Amino acid sequence: MKNILITGAAGFLGSHLCDKFINQGFHVIAMDNLITGDLKNIEHLFKLENFEFYHHDVSKFVHVSGELDYILHFASPASPIDYLKIPIQTLKVGSLGTHNLLGLAKEKKARILIASTSEIYGDPLVHPQSEDYYGNVNTIGPRGVYDEAKRFQESITMAYNRFHGLETRIVRIFNTYGPRMRLNDGRVIPAFMGQALRGEDLTVFGDGSQTRSFCYVDDQVDGIYRLLMSDYSLPINIGNPHEISIKDFAEEIIKLTNSNQKIIYKDLPQDDPMQRQPNISLAKKILGWEPKVGREEGMQKTFEYFSSLSDEELRKRDHKDFTSHIKK
Numbered sequence: 001m002k003n004i005l006i007t008g009a010a011g012f013l014g015s016h017l018c019d020k021f022i023n024q025g026f027h028v029i030a031m032d033n034l035i036t037g038d039l040k041n042i043e044h045l046f047k048l049e050n051f052e053f054y055h056h057d058v059s060k061f062v063h064v065s066g067e068l069d070y071i072l073h074f075a076s077p078a079s080p081i082d083y084l085k086i087p088i089q090t091l092k093v094g095s096l097g098t099h100n101l102l103g104l105a106k107e108k109k110a111r112i113l114i115a116s117t118s119e120i121y122g123d124p125l126v127h128p129q130s131e132d133y134y135g136n137v138n139t140i141g142p143r144g145v146y147d148e149a150k151r152f153q154e155s156i157t158m159a160y161n162r163f164h165g166l167e168t169r170i171v172r173i174f175n176t177y178g179p180r181m182r183l184n185d186g187r188v189i190p191a192f193m194g195q196a197l198r199g200e201d202l203t204v205f206g207d208g209s210q211t212r213s214f215c216y217v218d219d220q221v222d223g224i225y226r227l228l229m230s231d232y233s234l235p236i237n238i239g240n241p242h243e244i245s246i247k248d249f250a251e252e253i254i255k256l257t258n259s260n261q262k263i264i265y266k267d268l269p270q271d272d273p274m275q276r277q278p279n280i281s282l283a284k285k286i287l288g289w290e291p292k293v294g295r296e297e298g299m300q301k302t303f304e305y306f307s308s309l310s311d312e313e314l315r316k317r318d319h320k321d322f323t324s325h326i327k328k
């Protein structure tokens with residue numbers, strides 16, 4: 001049985017990756033510091049013999065006993081609200097955390113895949129974004145802590161690949177959605193879903209003409225799995241190229257949820273990218289991958305998930321209080 005370490009395992013993507021690798025017959029070693037993750041996302045796996053969980057912050061030295069075949073580094077705050085709230089932890093997990101995991105991969109002779117992001121393209125001047133675009137990032141803006149940590153992460157990963165001959169993979173993840181997204185993480189889908197289910201108006205930032213392209217989580221996980229198993233070590237975009245403006249998306253959600261809510265407009269956050277769409281030609285060519293789940297089907301499943309939350313969960317307004325259990 002192959003051993004895989006998954007960091008950020010209690011998060012949205014991390015927990016779906018745990019499911020995938022358990023289903024593929026792996027022994028999964030899950031790790032999370034639970035700052036933004038939630039054990040509820042993986043509690044169904046606790047009874048399994050081939051699953052173990054460690055409560056640990058990977059920005060500190062990471063020890064795993066025994067053999068390791070693969071590492072997936074998915075630990076990081078990943079929503080603009082989260083990294084505004086915990087900017088230093090965001091920088092540390094992308095830099096120190098990645099360094100620790102690359103060191104562990106080298107020691108164990110494991111293959112490591114790191115989670116990069118479309119944010120490395122910043123507010124892109126090239127559209128759609130392909131892997132050879134170098135991006136337009138404001139290093140000192142509020143999103144810089146995430147964007148630059150992820151850019152550093154790509155650099156140090158390639159350095160370990162070239163200097164130490166480590167087997168590395170880099171996925172650039174575009175907006176992904178589905179069950180287990182955290183209701184109060186500030187991202188647009190949980191925000192709109194929560195508002196629709198509570199009977200509130202939907203808050204569109206700016207005039208809503210900014211675009212995003214949303215990928216269903218099962219497609220994203222399939223792309224990541226294929227990349228890990230491939231022999232391609234340069235960065236690769238995984239996302240759904242079907243682009244929509246945020247205003248049109250709000251209208252779609254009002255229809256889907258059968259709510260009579262209105263749209264209200266709020267200020268656009270600083271450095272909010274105006275457009276985003278992945279060019280996925282490389283993923284198609286190298287991995288034979290393309291998304292299969294359309295927005296209608298994916299959003300329906302996502303709506304079912306949010307509808308199943310308790311009233312108490314739906315009404316919890318405050319963003320998770322991170323500050324009580326972290327050291328700056």
Ligand code: UDP
Pocket residue numbers: 079080175186187188189191192203204205206210212246268269272273
């Ligand atoms: N957004 C919005 N209303 C909200 C939350 C987000 O209009 O209540 C917008 C946000 O300004 C951005 C887009 O939706 O243009 C996607 O935001 P999200 O935070 O989900 O992720 P991003 O792609 O910006 O990292």
